[in-house]
Amino acid sequence: MSKIIVDKLSIKFRIYHDRSPSLKDYVANLFRGNRQSAYSDFWAVKDVSLEFNSGDRVGIVGHNGAGKSTLLKALCRVYESSDGRVTVDGRLAPLLEIGAGFHPEFTGRENIYLNGAILGYTDLQLRAIEPEVIAFAELEEFIDTPVKYYSTGMYMRLAFSLATAVHPDILVLDEIFAGGDAAFMARATTRMFEMIDRANIMIMVSHDHHLVKSLCNRVVWMDHGRVVLDGAPDVVIDQYLGLNTHAG
Amino acid sequence: MISKLTRLAAEVYASRSVLGRLVRQQLILRYRRTVLGYLWTLVNPLLMMSVMAMVFATIFKEDVKVFAIFLFAGMIPWNCFNSIVVQSGGAFINNEGLIKKIYIPKILFPLSVSLGVFIDSILSFFALFAIILAVGGKVSTALFFVPVAYILLFLFSFGVGLVFSVATVFFRDLQYVIQIAMQGLFFLTPVLYKKDVLSGGVSNLVALNPVVPFIELFRAPLFQAKMPSDDVILHASLISIVSIILGLVVLLGQEKKVVFRL
Numbered sequence: 001m002s003k004i005i006v007d008k009l010s011i012k013f014r015i016y017h018d019r020s021p022s023l024k025d026y027v028a029n030l031f032r033g034n035r036q037s038a039y040s041d042f043w044a045v046k047d048v049s050l051e052f053n054s055g056d057r058v059g060i061v062g063h064n065g066a067g068k069s070t071l072l073k074a075l076c077r078v079y080e081s082s083d084g085r086v087t088v089d090g091r092l093a094p095l096l097e098i099g100a101g102f103h104p105e106f107t108g109r110e111n112i113y114l115n116g117a118i119l120g121y122t123d124l125q126l127r128a129i130e131p132e133v134i135a136f137a138e139l140e141e142f143i144d145t146p147v148k149y150y151s152t153g154m155y156m157r158l159a160f161s162l163a164t165a166v167h168p169d170i171l172v173l174d175e176i177f178a179g180g181d182a183a184f185m186a187r188a189t190t191r192m193f194e195m196i197d198r199a200n201i202m203i204m205v206s207h208d209h210h211l212v213k214s215l216c217n218r219v220v221w222m223d224h225g226r227v228v229l230d231g232a233p234d235v236v237i238d239q240y241l242g243l244n245t246h247a248g
Numbered sequence: 249m250i251s252k253l254t255r256l257a258a259e260v261y262a263s264r265s266v267l268g269r270l271v272r273q274q275l276i277l278r279y280r281r282t283v284l285g286y287l288w289t290l291v292n293p294l295l296m297m298s299v300m301a302m303v304f305a306t307i308f309k310e311d312v313k314v315f316a317i318f319l320f321a322g323m324i325p326w327n328c329f330n331s332i333v334v335q336s337g338g339a340f341i342n343n344e345g346l347i348k349k350i351y352i353p354k355i356l357f358p359l360s361v362s363l364g365v366f367i368d369s370i371l372s373f374f375a376l377f378a379i380i381l382a383v384g385g386k387v388s389t390a391l392f393f394v395p396v397a398y399i400l401l402f403l404f405s406f407g408v409g410l411v412f413s414v415a416t417v418f419f420r421d422l423q424y425v426i427q428i429a430m431q432g433l434f435f436l437t438p439v440l441y442k443k444d445v446l447s448g449g450v451s452n453l454v455a456l457n458p459v460v461p462f463i464e465l466f467r468a469p470l471f472q473a474k475m476p477s478d479d480v481i482l483h484a485s486l487i488s489i490v491s492i493i494l495g496l497v498v499l500l501g502q503e504k505k506v507v508f509r510l
Contacts, residue, residue, distance in 0.1 A: 118350060
């Protein structure tokens, strides 16, 4: 059974006020010994403790810059914690941005193998899913063409088909994505829901409250890097929206 | 440190297929859609070195054939070292898009770049060796030492490359500094000339140059048809070990900060 424990997680970003320090500035500051720094610290996620168990369908809501995506990236190990820790038990599929590992010069088929390896699929798995990925993306004709000649829709279709080809234990989504024409969108949405259904734990960030209410059984509301409320979707989303209308 | 190293090794092993893909990407991509394709990797250094051999043999009034062997034997390790260091410098910066979006063990970026260069170097070694034979180079059992020389050279270059791959993320100017510094270092390395022709201040500088023993490692079997001296082997081994340890310490100490500074 999968499980994720986030224990007092904090992630700090350093904001430079003018520019990245050059070697010259660094050396100059060493000698000057002045401790007045040209940057300030920004806590994107501050002291967050959460536990996700098998069966959880979690939606994370909050304003832009509340730390939602940063938290997801921390779960996927893109950002290492500045403080606290994240323990993940189970095979995690990060679908933060599809097509991230695509190389424009490579053909669609080569990208399936390159991006697939980056997503953590084995060569054996990739050989097995290759025909299905190509068929789902409807790219049989163009699969041996370099990806840079693809239209945006073709690119998105290939990336989506590959990202959703294997069912992971833990699914991490940053906004539900799908590109392409209406027919593909419909098929993609079905496939997405099927994948969410089969995942042991699903965690998603979304601004679409209806979608969150229909897919999730637990909602976490974040603001300024902290968890404001964690509970049943209806309760949390109503409170979150209620606050929004008061503020707006 | 030891536990960190075993974890690192396990992680690299677990992501070996990504590593393989990244190396292939590097090898294939450069010459895609050119007529000669991968052959450019071999032809390019061959032509380059042939030009240099002819020019400098004339300047130094040496026999072109003898000088060509001398030069090739020195250029093989130098080119390998130079490319690994310069290209590792951009390893993280050029993969910013990937590093910010998905977790891949950080060491894979400089490692794939270095392995790619290393494979190129070995292939061009065979091409150059064919030329060395054609112009009358001597074959001896000392040639069996070349693989060992390559391993030492790789450890040394990869260690230096690791340090620069991390350092350029923090100090972007280094990308350009490295290239110029390597130009300078080239002239302080006895590739074009024999070590003993120098005297005075410059020879002291050359004596401090850590690349020198690696040039000797290749030049002894290829040019002089004899084993490098024990002294040189020991010296090169020590430098390789220090370099790779330094590189790993820098990487392991800083790898978590890399994503925040890209």
